Structures are given as C-alpha cells and as structure tokens.
Amino acid sequence: MADTGSVSNKRMSCSIPERFQLHAAMLALQFGYAGFHVVSRAALNMGISKLVFPVYRNVIALILLLPFAYFMEKKDRPALTLNFVLQFFLLALVGITANQGFYLLGLDNTSPTFASAIQNSVPAITFLMAVLLRIEQVRLKRKDGIAKVVGTLCCVAGATVITLYKGPAVYSPATTITVQSTAGKLMGPGMFPSLGDAKGKSWTLGCVYLFGHCLSWSAWLVLQAPVLKKYPARLSVTSFTCFFGLVQFFIIATAFERDAQAWLFHSDAEAFSIVYAGVVASGIAFAVQIWCIDRGGPVFVAVYQPVQTFVVALMASFALGEEFYLGGIIGAVLIISGLYLVLWGKSEEKKLLLEWAVIQSTPDHVTSRTSGHIKPSLNQPLLHPTAENV
Numbered sequence: 001m002a003d004t005g006s007v008s009n010k011r012m013s014c015s016i017p018e019r020f021q022l023h024a025a026m027l028a029l030q031f032g033y034a035g036f037h038v039v040s041r042a043a044l045n046m047g048i049s050k051l052v053f054p055v056y057r058n059v060i061a062l063i064l065l066l067p068f069a070y071f072m073e074k075k076d077r078p079a080l081t082l083n084f085v086l087q088f089f090l091l092a093l094v095g096i097t098a099n100q101g102f103y104l105l106g107l108d109n110t111s112p113t114f115a116s117a118i119q120n121s122v123p124a125i126t127f128l129m130a131v132l133l134r135i136e137q138v139r140l141k142r143k144d145g146i147a148k149v150v151g152t153l154c155c156v157a158g159a160t161v162i163t164l165y166k167g168p169a170v171y172s173p174a175t176t177i178t179v180q181s182t183a184g185k186l187m188g189p190g191m192f193p194s195l196g197d198a199k200g201k202s203w204t205l206g207c208v209y210l211f212g213h214c215l216s217w218s219a220w221l222v223l224q225a226p227v228l229k230k231y232p233a234r235l236s237v238t239s240f241t242c243f244f245g246l247v248q249f250f251i252i253a254t255a256f257e258r259d260a261q262a263w264l265f266h267s268d269a270e271a272f273s274i275v276y277a278g279v280v281a282s283g284i285a286f287a288v289q290i291w292c293i294d295r296g297g298p299v300f301v302a303v304y305q306p307v308q309t310f311v312v313a314l315m316a317s318f319a320l321g322e323e324f325y326l327g328g329i330i331g332a333v334l335i336i337s338g339l340y341l342v343l344w345g346k347s348e349e350k351k352l353l354l355e356w357a358v359i360q361s362t363p364d365h366v367t368s369r370t371s372g373h374i375k376p377s378l379n380q381p382l383l384h385p386t387a388e389n390v
Contacts, residue, residue, distance in 0.1 A: 022296045026304045029288050034311035036281035037112035038319055040104070043273035049262040050104045051253035053274065058096065058246040060278025065242060065286070069235035077233040087227050088240040095220030096245025097252070102213035109206025111322050114162055116312040117332035118210045120305050120339045124148075124155035125218040127342060133222065144348035151341025158334030159214075163207035167326030171317075234290065242282075302343055306336045 043053060078084075107115045127148055130136035139145035224237070231237055265271040292301050309332060316322035
C-alpha cells in the first residue's frame with residue numbers, strides 16, 4: 001500500500017509540468033516580495049525603528065535557515081576557518097547591514113513602487129562591477145556585448161532620472177471615501193491612509209539611499225561568487241551571513257537606539273510586519289528563489305523582477321494611497337528596458353558559449369583550439385537543462 005501511495009504521489013507531481021510549476025512559483029515570489037515593500041513602508045510610517053526592524057527580521061530568518069543549512073549540507077560544508085569567518089563577516093556587512101539599512105532609509109523617503117523599480121537596475125550594476133573588477137569582459141564587437149552595455153546605460157539613466165527629477169503627480173488615488181479615525185482625525189485614501197506617500201521628506205536623498213542599496217546588493221552578488229567556489233554550501237553561507245548581519249545590526253541598534261520602547265511591539269500590525277519580513281521575504285522567498293534558480297536559471301528568475309514592480313504599484317495604490325510621479329514612471333521604464341537588454345545579452349552570450357562548447361567537443365577542433373579565451377558570465381553559471389524549456 002505504501003508503494004502504491006508513493007507511486008500515485010509521483011504521478012500527481014509529474015502530471016504538473018515543471019514549466020508551469022516554475023512560472024507559478026515565480027509569480028508567487030513576486031507577490032511575496034511586493035507585499036514586503038508595502039508592509040515595510042507601513043511599518044516605517046507606524047513609527048517602527050529602522051534599526052530594530054532589521055534585527056528582528058534577521059532573527060526570524062536565521063531561525064528558519066539554520067536547521068536546513070545544518071542538516072541538508074552536513075556533508076558539503078567545509079571546515080570553518082578564520083579566513084572564512086572574515087569573508088562571511090564582509091558578506092554580511094555588504095549584503096545584510098548596508099543592503100537592508102540603505103533600503104529602509106530609501107523606502108522611508110520615497111515609496112514602495114519606486115524602491116521596487118530601482119531594484120531592477122541590480123543586474124546591470126552587477127555586470128558593471130564585474131567588468132571593473134575584470135571578472136567579465138565587454139565584447140563590443142558582438143551583439144550580446146552591445147546589448148549589455150546599452151542596457152547598463154539605460155539603467156543608470158533611469159536611476160538618475162528617478163533621483164533628480166520627481167515631476168508632477170501623474171496619478172493620485174480617488175479620495176471619495178473619508179473615514180473618521182478614533183483620534184477624531186479625517187483619514188484619506190487607501191486601506192491605511194496615514195501610511196501613504198513620503199510627504200515632507202527628501203525624495204532625492206531617498207533615491208540616493210536606494211541606489212546605495214542596489215550597489216550593496218550588486219557587490220554582495222559579486223563577492224559571493226568566489227566565496228561559494230571555496231565554500232560550496234549555499235545555505236550555510238547564507239546562514240553565516242545572516243548571523244553576522246544580525247550581530248552587526250544588534251551592535252548598531254544598541255549603540256544608537258536609546259529608546260527602550262523601540263524594542264517593543266506596540267500593535268499587532270508592527271508584529272505582523274516583522275514576522276512577514278522574516279518569514280516571507282527572508283525565509284520562504286529565499287527557498288523558492290534557490291529552487292527556481294536551480295531549475296530555471298538566474299536569467300529566468302531575473303526576468304520576473306519587473307512583475308514585482310507592477311504588483312507593488314497596485315498594492316501601494318490600494319493599501320497606502322500612493323501617488324505616481326512622472327519622473328518615477330520615466331525612470332522605471334528606462335530601468336526595466338535596460339534590465340531586459342542586459343538579460344537578452346546574457347542569454348545570447350550563453351547560446352554562443354554552448355555553441356562554442358559543441359564545436360570544441362568535435363574531433364576536428366579538440367586539438368586545434370581551446371576555449372580559454374572565453375570567460376563565462378559571473379551571473380550566468382552553468383544552467384540547469386530545464387532552463388531551455390522555460
């Protein structure tokens with residue numbers, strides 16, 4: 001009976017095409033991340049500390065990641081040396097502390113939609129960093145090289161437009177419903193009206209913070225690649241990074257957050273925002289993303305990033321009453337266009353590498369030429385075969 005049950009379960013799992021599973025998982029992931037943008041902004045406007053929030057978030061993430069890292073990578077995990085500890089500390093400083101810190105500062109001064117829009121520039125910034133560090137080469141004589149350069153320039157131009165030009169409000173949510181709050185104040189549009197757009201704050205400074213967030217994220221991706229070659233246990237690397245990021249944030253928070261009340265939850269909404277950030281954005285989302293990268297490849301995962309921006313715009317408009325500005329829309333279009341140019345260039349590069357590998361595998365070319373002068377892309381490791389079918 002047990003054998004029959006296991007066979008039936010396998011048949012049920014096989015009845016759902018992997019392509020459908022991947023697309024469904026990526027759509028769910030984008031909704032999860034979109035919710036994180038909106039929930040984080042709501043938490044900031046409720047007055048939650050920008051230093052305490054990431055401490056609790058990383059505590060929850062570490063609790064979720066640690067058991068999987070310990071049991072699933074027992075055999076793959078190398079011995080922990082001082083050199084690895086220093087590398088994990090650096091990864092945490094860049095990928096956790098700077099990354100999350102700049103994000104919260106930027107989100108507090110701008111809006112969830114534009115925070116999500118600027119994040120689309122991460123692949124282009126990563127490519128630019130890899131070129132500057134000579135990890136990747138620019139081949140302007142090939143169409144894939146031109147596409148990546150033009151895409152990077154579009155992303156930089158888009159981020160510049162968002163930062164320097166806010167422009168007039170193109171869309172404002174309807175204000176037909178007005179609710180009387182318990183404090184006697186009139187409440188405007190959206191489900192959580194008092195949590196809306198960043199009025200009275202520095203939009204330009206917020207965009208600068210968000211650009212720092214993207215730079216930190218890209219640097220984390222670049223620095224992570226050589227570490228994973230020497231320490232090939234991704235979950236363990238992430239757990240160590242999360243641990244040191246938690247330690248760094250805790251030290252910063254205890255040093256600069258002098259209000260003891262900031263460490264307490266003053267409402268169910270604050271507690272929900274922290275649990276959501278730790279469980280969904282750092283725990284579940286990471287597991288889903290790892291599976292999707294393994295089965296569909298990094299390009300497939302990155303292509304879905306603009307969907308998140310669209311979902312955030314809908315959520316933020318409905319829940320927070322967010323306004324959309326002309327500069328942000330123009331910048332978002334440039335960034336998303338640049339993202340797809342970079343991804344298309346990387347896809348073409350992968351095809352050329354595969355064709356070159358086929359040529360080199362033929363008997364006539366094995367002894368005559370080598371493939372040493374072609375370097376694979378930093379963000380395009382050997383993809384799973386199923387990536388070709390997505």
